[in-house]
Amino acid sequence: MLATIAFYVLAVIAVISAFAVISARNPVHSVLFLILTFFTAAGLFVLLGAEFLAMLLVIVYVGAVAVLFLFVVMMLDVDFVELKQGFLSYMPIGALIAAALLAELGLVASAAVSANGAPIAIAPAENTGITNAEAIGQVLYTDYLLVFQMAGLVLFVAMIGAIVLTLRHRPGVRKQDIAAQVGRKRSEGVELKDIRPGQGLG
Amino acid sequence: MIPGADYVPLVNFPLEVEWGLMKLGQILAISILLLISLAFLLLFDRKVWAAVQLRKGPNVVGPFGLLQSFADFFKFVFKEIVIPAGANKTVFILAPLLTFVLAFIGWAVVPWGPDVVIADLNVGILYLFAISSLGVYGIIMGGWASNSKYPFLGGLRSAAQMVSYEVSIGFIIITVLLLVGSLNLTTIVNAQSDGIWMWHGFRIFNFAEFPANILVGVTMLAMLGMFFISALAETNRPPFDLPEAESELVAGYQVEYSSTPYLLFMIGEYLNIVMMCAMTTILFLGGWHLPWGSIESLGLSPFWTSTVAMLVFYAKLWVMFFMFAMVKAIVPRYRYDQLMRLGWKIFLPTSLVAVVAMGYYVTFIAPAANATVAGG
Numbered sequence: 001m002l003a004t005i006a007f008y009v010l011a012v013i014a015v016i017s018a019f020a021v022i023s024a025r026n027p028v029h030s031v032l033f034l035i036l037t038f039f040t041a042a043g044l045f046v047l048l049g050a051e052f053l054a055m056l057l058v059i060v061y062v063g064a065v066a067v068l069f070l071f072v073v074m075m076l077d078v079d080f081v082e083l084k085q086g087f088l089s090y091m092p093i094g095a096l097i098a099a100a101l102l103a104e105l106g107l108v109a110s111a112a113v114s115a116n117g118a119p120i121a122i123a124p125a126e127n128t129g130i131t132n133a134e135a136i137g138q139v140l141y142t143d144y145l146l147v148f149q150m151a152g153l154v155l156f157v158a159m160i161g162a163i164v165l166t167l168r169h170r171p172g173v174r175k176q177d178i179a180a181q182v183g184r185k186r187s188e189g190v191e192l193k194d195i196r197p198g199q200g201l202g
Numbered sequence: 203m204i205p206g207a208d209y210v211p212l213v214n215f216p217l218e219v220e221w222g223l224m225k226l227g228q229i230l231a232i233s234i235l236l237l238i239s240l241a242f243l244l245l246f247d248r249k250v251w252a253a254v255q256l257r258k259g260p261n262v263v264g265p266f267g268l269l270q271s272f273a274d275f276f277k278f279v280f281k282e283i284v285i286p287a288g289a290n291k292t293v294f295i296l297a298p299l300l301t302f303v304l305a306f307i308g309w310a311v312v313p314w315g316p317d318v319v320i321a322d323l324n325v326g327i328l329y330l331f332a333i334s335s336l337g338v339y340g341i342i343m344g345g346w347a348s349n350s351k352y353p354f355l356g357g358l359r360s361a362a363q364m365v366s367y368e369v370s371i372g373f374i375i376i377t378v379l380l381l382v383g384s385l386n387l388t389t390i391v392n393a394q395s396d397g398i399w400m401w402h403g404f405r406i407f408n409f410a411e412f413p414a415n416i417l418v419g420v421t422m423l424a425m426l427g428m429f430f431i432s433a434l435a436e437t438n439r440p441p442f443d444l445p446e447a448e449s450e451l452v453a454g455y456q457v458e459y460s461s462t463p464y465l466l467f468m469i470g471e472y473l474n475i476v477m478m479c480a481m482t483t484i485l486f487l488g489g490w491h492l493p494w495g496s497i498e499s500l501g502l503s504p505f506w507t508s509t510v511a512m513l514v515f516y517a518k519l520w521v522m523f524f525m526f527a528m529v530k531a532i533v534p535r536y537r538y539d540q541l542m543r544l545g546w547k548i549f550l551p552t553s554l555v556a557v558v559a560m561g562y563y564v565t566f567i568a569p570a571a572n573a574t575v576a577g578g
Contacts, residue, residue, distance in 0.1 A: 001218055032293070074342075131325075
């Protein structure tokens with residue numbers, strides 16, 4: 001009973017906040033609603049018994065990715081009038097993508113309805129007595145290690161690419177030399193002068 | 203807890219309702235304990251600070267100023283709430299509430315003693331990490347919603363600072379996880395039950411497994427130090443309190459806050475500090491276990507074992523908080539670029555190397571040592 005109530009509460013919040021992401025006028029509010037959506041999705045994962053995935057969702061998406069979104073959106077000076085003007089020219093392609101997604105959702109929903117609520121094509125989880133952190137570790141680092149490493153390599157190359165693209169070496173920029181700052185001694189920075197009254201340093 | 207066979211309930215509730223009521227009671231008990239502790243921790247913080255500067259500190263309200271925090275509480279609550287004209291009202295009010303609530307919900311998984319825990323999650327440490335990484339939202343939302351320059355700059359600074367130090371905290375947690383082999387906080391504490399030489403921070407004293415204890419001990423002692431420093435940065439404590447650096451940004455993200463919203467921010471901030479103390483205790487300082495052995499070795503009844511365990515854990519929290527207070531009193535504030543350099547160029551590589559070293563120890567050295575012991 002409690003689990004059912006929790007599911008419906010989380011699901012309703014998730015749908016409403018997902019809708020609010022695209023309907024909110026203020027982009028910062030949009031990001032905040034996106035964070036709420038992530039968070040409720042994590043709650044749904046917990047209800048499914050996938051607590052490890054739920055925590056990863058919160059740590060990676062809510063704790064890091066969404067912070068960067070929020071960071072960027074807050075810094076941007078968004079001109080709403082200009083945004084609205086370009087709206088119609090993007091309309092056809094946007095509608096096309098929306099239609100494709102809607103059709104996919106419809107297909108999944110119709111399959112679920114025709115199966116009378118029985119899970120389709122999901123192998124029943126074997127109760128092997130290991131926690132789902134161990135199960136995921138088994139899959140990622142033992143069964144599909146090579147694929148996982150290759151995916152990591154692709155991301156690594158992409159990261160280096162992004163850094164190389166944005167790295168600029170400008171001449172004449174003063175940089176800090178931490179070793180010189182730390183290695184500075186008192187005798188190099190402070191000098192005691194004996195100043196006589198009424199005469200100054202002269 | 204399973205009631206005995208002769209247990210007759212006063213009112214026959216469904217099991218789920220009974221469970222819900224029990225959890226509600228536990229949550230209330232922990233929250234009230236934390237709030238009352240916080241009142242005295244705040245006073246303790248100010249007293250330590252004053253003592254270092256050869257002052258007396260708050261000493262007027264109550265004996266030795268013991269009631270100072272309560273007086274401050276009423277002062278804050280009875281002030282007028284000022285919301286700036288250009289502020290985004292909803293987010294402005296939401297930010298301190300979020301900080302306050304997030305500071306509390308992390309305590310759900312903190313084990314105070316054997317079986318003294320509200321929710322014994324399998325992924326407890328990840329939950330704590332997730333909650334502490336959410337803490338940045340309260341600050342960044344408060345900074346933005348104030349619609350003012352200083353709070354905004356403070357919010358941006360703190361977002362960058364907290365995200366940076368989260369990375370190294372994550373890797374430091376992984377070194378502990380590698381040694382224990384579990385994400386469950388109770389299991390992590392029980393892995394350190396034998397005595398101070400099994401506490402993760404002080405594995406160097408475990409001379410029984412010489413010379414491997416040098417590798418583990420030095421690495422984990424360094425991790426303990428780095429975790430403490432990262433915790434200071436993560437909670438915006440001096441010397442890393444740049445988000446509110448009063449000499450540059452007035453008070454950072456909380457400039458526009460007054461009255462109860464400010465109080466919520468302050469309670470949330472201090473509760474996060476206590477949470478970091480609890481995390482240090484659980485991960486590195488043996489949780490509720492005594493320095494000379496496990497709490498069960500006292501041979502008390504289960505009830506008294508739990509009670510003494512809670513007291514030991516609580517005492518360790520206070521010791522860690524004393525460390526936080528001393529750092530605030532004696533270390534000058536970092537410059538922002540120094541802070542970022544420390545996080546990204548020193549802590550991140552060091553913790554990565556430590557993860558590799560602990561992985562090497564767990565895979566190659568520890569099984570070999572166990573094999574020798576088992577073999578003869």
